[in-house]
Amino acid sequence: SSELTQDPDVSVALGHTVRITCQGDSLRGYYASWYQQKPGQAPILVIYDQNNRPSGIPDRFSGSSSGNTASLTITGAQAEDDADYYCSSRDTSGNHVLFGGGTKLTVL
Amino acid sequence: QVQLQESGPGLVKASETLSLTCTVSGGSISSSNYYWGWIRQPPGKGLEWIGSIYYSGDTYYNPSLKSRVTMSVERSKKQFSLKLNSMTAADTAVYYCARRYSNYESSWFGPWGQGTLVTVSS
Numbered sequence: 001s002s003e004l005t006q007d008p009d010v011s012v013a014l015g016h017t018v019r020i021t022c023q024g025d026s027l028r029g030y031y032a033s034w035y036q037q038k039p040g041q042a043p044i045l046v047i048y049d050q051n052n053r054p055s056g057i058p059d060r061f062s063g064s065s066s067g068n069t070a071s072l073t074i075t076g077a078q079a080e081d082d083a084d085y086y087c088s089s090r091d092t093s094g095n096h097v098l099f100g101g102g103t104k105l106t107v108l
Numbered sequence: 109q110v111q112l113q114e115s116g117p118g119l120v121k122a123s124e125t126l127s128l129t130c131t132v133s134g135g136s137i138s139s140s141n142y143y144w145g146w147i148r149q150p151p152g153k154g155l156e157w158i159g160s161i162y163y164s165g166d167t168y169y170n171p172s173l174k175s176r177v178t179m180s181v182e183r184s185k186k187q188f189s190l191k192l193n194s195m196t197a198a199d200t201a202v203y204y205c206a207r208r209y210s211n212y213e214s215s216w217f218g219p220w221g222q223g224t225l226v227t228v229s230s
Contacts, residue, residue, distance in 0.1 A: 033216035035155075042204055043155065045218035054218060086155050090215045097145070097157040097166055097208075098214060 002026050002092045004100035006011030006085075012077045019056060020072045020103045031092040034063060037084045037102075046085075062074040074105075078097035082107040110135035112205050112221035118132075125193040129223060130205030134188045138163040143180065143208040144188045145217060148201040156201075159190055159230050169198050195228045 004024040012018035020033060031050040043056050047063035050070065060075045070089075074081055087100040091105035116128035130144065137144065147156040161179040162195040169177045173192070181188040192199065201226050206217040 029213065030215065031213045035217070042220040042223050043217075044220070047214055048209075048216040048218070049214050088155075088157075088215070090213075092161070096170060097160070097168075099147075099155040099157060102154040 001008070004087055004089065005097050006087060006100040006103045008101065009104050009106070011014065012074070012107055013108050015076055017073065017075045018077055018105065020049060020074075020105065021053045021086050022070045022100045023068055024089065024090050024100075025068055026055075026092045026098060027065060027070050029067050030094070031105065032063065034061075034070075034072045035086045035088065036069060036081075037086065038082075043086060076107075077107050078108050081105065110195055110207060110219055112207065112219060114203060114205050114221045114222060114224040116203075116226070118225055119229055120195050120198055120225050122228055124195055126192055126195050126199070126203075126228075128190045128203055128205075128224065129187050129218045130189070132188075132207075134210075137181065137183055137188070137191060139171045143168075143210050145206050145208040146179065147189045147204045147206060147217070147220075149204070149223075150198075158190065158192075158203075160210070163193040197228050197230070198229045200226065214228075 002025045034047040035044040036046045051063040063072045086102045111133045121126040143160040161167045176192040202215040204223045206220040
């Protein structure tokens with residue numbers, strides 16, 4: 001059924017650009033979605049269908065994909081972007097859902 | 109806009125069955141391409157998909173939990189439910205309900221409920 005792999009920890013200087021990646025075989029056929037989670041809060045959707053932002057999500061968040069890798073890019077990271085980020089997609093069968101292990105983003 | 113709220117016991121004894129309900133407000137539970145899902149998160153760990161249900165009653169479960177999971181939907185009450193049997197300490201987690209969009213290559217969750225912490229006691 002495959003899995004999605006994320007780097008556990010990523011850091012970025014305030015105002016700089018950071019890319020968070022997600023690797024998995026299912027990403028060759030299915031779109032990735034990305035979720036931001038702050039301590040004690042439920043996750044919120046920040047990117048869906050690979051590169052679409054829900055209303056209310058700042059345009060500094062963007063998504064892309066190439067081969068088996070999906071990426072979330074934050075251009076001009078802000079202090080409030082300090083959070084955990086999870087990717088998700090269908091598995092290779094198409095019937096189930098996968099989540100990546102999560103990336104803890106630290107904004108320095 | 110659509111909002112979801114989980115309800116159920118915060119403490120379950122080992123070997124017993126967890127029962128949670130999610131109530132949907134601000135929108136229809138019977139919309140095309142929208143499923144209703146459960147996701148959990150053990151303390152300090154990542155997200156794990158438990159399963160999803162369509163308003164018709166079609167279900168999809170995580171293969172690793174399939175033998176212990178039952179999901180149901182009650183359209184008239186705009187509620188869907190999760191039952192997880194044979195609970196152990198490893199099932200201690202925050203349980204979230206969420207709306208899931210699913211169509212062809214697309215699958216995403218939003219919005220999410222606030223989550224409810226379920227602790228399994230021995």
